[in-house]
Amino acid sequence: MEVRAPTVRPMTSGAFKQTDVGMIPMDWIVKSAKQIAEPVRGGSPRPAGDPRFFNGQFMPWLTVASLTNVPQSQLVVSETASSLTEEGTNYSRTLQPGTLIIANSGATLGVAKILGIKCCANDGIAALLRLDQDVCPKYLAYFINTQTKMLREVVATGNGQPNLNTALIGDLKFPLPPSRKEQEAIAETLSDADALIESLSQLLTKKRQIKQGAMQELLTGKKRLPGFVDSWGSVTIGSFTDCTAGGTPSTNIETYWGGDIPWMSSGDLHLKHVKDIEGRITDEGLRSSSTKWIPVGCVLIGLAGQGKTRGTVAMNHVPLCTNQSIAAIFPVDSYDSLFLYFNLESRYEELRELSAGDGGRGGLNLSLIRNLAVPMPCLIEQREIARVLADIDSDVASVEEKLAKARDIKQGMMQALLTGRIRLVQPASSVIQLLTKPAPIRPSSAQATHNWQINEAVVIGVLAQRFGSEKMPLGRKRRVKLTYLLHRHAEGRAEGYLKNAAGPYNPNTKYKGPEQIALKNGYVRALRNEKYEGFVAGEKIEQAQRYFEQWYGEAALAWLERFHYRKTEELELLATVDMAMVDLAASGELTDVASVKRIIAAHPEWLPKLSRELFSDERIAATIAECRTILGG
Structure with missing residues (x-):
């Protein structure tokens, strides 16, 4: 699924106000850290490493350096790497569980966490003590973590080592929702997002370990797949294929760039399975340089660089050109390219050690690659091993995609929730109770002269006429959503609809007559073309x-x-959210994002919707507003 940036409904000037921290809701306030708490710094016993103070077992010892090992998605610090002696605590600052801490120096400068344990903190860590009771520390921590970049680049002082002192921290300003309940709701929602990210991170680590173990066993012959017993040989890459390197057109000549020819730089090797790249050159750029077209299925290796690029292996799934820092090993019929890809990927450190320069400071070259020895199982076994590893690789890629999406969603949630653009606890003045059975828009005595089946047959006919065409007939999924919305608009209720996986669905229209009546009476005709049916x-x-x-x-x-x-998916979102709002109104509950999500999560067929980008918090919030406008307002 494609991951998109969350869509946020525009803010209106009537509901928001301009402040020092940007636009926030009218009922929010802005306070500085020193107005709601006492900023303090930790303390470090001196001299450092003195056995009288350090490596004891009396009190957990938290240092700014140890915070680098706490994942970004983990807000609560629950353990430390070392402890102080009892004497050491006399020269430090002891902090209680629940305290908000901020790294004021080092690689994690500007990162906020919440203590889950009682511990001592060194002087690279600041804390907010005696926090006001109506302020939620987790909410503050999440807000601070949106300001980390600004704190590092703008606020922190110091020449060689930037530092946040307590005065600077005290001046940090926070947008505060009017109640602790709303702050806690925001923190809890973001905490749920963190929990998802952490679980996906752990799953990804496990999947990568499984892949690493499988490569070590299958690519070396330590473990054989069923049905294969023949011994393996060993050959050099140059004995069965050849390789080439590309080139770079002059960047000073504009006409060489921006054409239609895909051109890959060594920085694109991280894509691993290359299906599309941003770089483009023209035919003139191709002719003017040593770059050249390479076919699909080449194994690509980074030749140069002291970073991670050298030795990185990828495979292209589209024809393209490359720069001079990429070697392309041509595919051949006698050796499986995917097997070769996995073999070389598993030898990353070995490839980095190979060098044409002194002390490993040079790079790989084509000669070194041609002379590289690789195992030679029979071709069928190569393909079977590659198939197994490709399946594992696909699992890894799937989790990576989910993790990236989860991080993007959380980022969007933070931007919306911490600025009040999305409210989880609606202000009392903005809550509109949805009527479950309002009076019909226009009473009609004629409605008593026909039954439900005839009514629905007529509706089906009109919808087919308005929304269907010879090219794209009106399908059932789209029609059911339109019928639901029509009844909600015209009659204030939509009876007989069930919570189906695709949204509100009324099976009676298919199985109890209306569709057949519409066909029999000539209101509609069924049409199926090459793409659509309806x-x-x-x-x-x-x-x-x-x-x-x-x-x-x-x-x-x-x-x-x-x-x-x-x-159609937008109609699904609209009808689903509206049906949830009707349920909430019937039970006398207020409608907000959290309550709508709770209704959706409570029904097994609807629960998977919450994992779709379509049902993001921001999309749900926007749809609640739309439902109030066109159906419930």
Whole structure:
């Protein structure tokens, strides 16, 4: 699934105000750290390393250096690497569980955490003591962590070693929701996001360990797949194929760049399986340099660089050109390229040690690669090993994608929740109770003269006429959502709808007559083309239109037009959120993002929706507002 930046509804000037920390809701306030707490620094016994103070067992000892080992997704510090002696605590500062701490120097400068243990902290750590009771420390920590870059680059002082002193920390300003309850709701939501990130991180570590173990066993022959017993040989890469390096057109000549030819730099090797790249050169750039086209399925190796690039292995799945720092090993029929890719990937450190320069400071070259020995199982076994490792690789990539998405979602949530653009606890003045059974928009005595099946058949016909075409007939999934929304608009309720995986769904329209009546009466006809299947208007659609106008009025037709160009998944979101809001109103509960998510999570067929970007917090919040406007307001 493609990961997109969260969409945020625009803020209105009537609901927000400009402050020192940016736009925030009218009912929020801004306070500095020194107004709500006492900023202090930790203390370090001197001299450092003195056995009278250090390496004891009396009190956990937290240093700014040890914070680098705490994952970003872990807000609470629950252990330390070492402890002080009882005497050592006399020369430090003891902090209690629940204290908000901030790294004021070092690599983690500006990072905030919450203590989960009683411990002593060194002087590279600051803390906020005697925090006001109406302020949630976790909320403050999450806000501080959105300001880390600014704290490092703008606020921190010092020439060689930037430092946050207590005065600077005391001046740090916070946007504060009006109640601790709302602050805690925000912190809890972000904590849930952290928990997901942490669990995915642990799963990714496990998957990578499984892959590493499988490569060590399968690529060396220590473990054989069932059915393979023949011994392996060993050959050099140059004995069965050749390799080449690319080049770079002059960056000073503009006409060489921005064309249609994909051009890969060594920085793109981290993609591993290269299916698309940003770099583009022109035909003139290709002719003017030593770069060249390489076919699909080459094994690519980074040739140079003191960073991680040298020795990094990738494979291209599209034809492209490369720069001079990438060697491309050509695919051949006699040796499986994917097997070769996994073999060389497992030998990353070995490849980095190979060098044409003194002391490993040079780079790999084509000659070294051609002379590199690789195992030679039979071709069928190569392919089977590659298939097994590719499946494991796919698992790893899937978790990596989920983790990246989870991090992006959390980032979007922080931007929205910590600025009040999304409210988890709605202000009392903005909560609109949704009526479950409002009076019909236009009472009609005619509605008593026909039954439900005929009514729905007419609705099906009109929707097919309005939303279906010969090229794209109206499918059932889209039609059901439109029918639900029409009934909610015109009658204030939509009866008979169940919580289906695709959203509100009424099985009676299919199994209890309306669809068949619509077909039999000529209101619709079924159509299937090469891409789509559904209903289009039938020969007697005018009759259905007359009935519809009598029963619902022309205004209902105009109201429906707002959905003409909406995607089906957007209608699913709209109908699902509205149905959840109806449930909340029926039970007398207030509607907000958290309560709508709770309704969705409570139904097994709806629960998977919450893992989709479509049902992000910000999309749900925007949809709540839309439902209030067009259905419940």
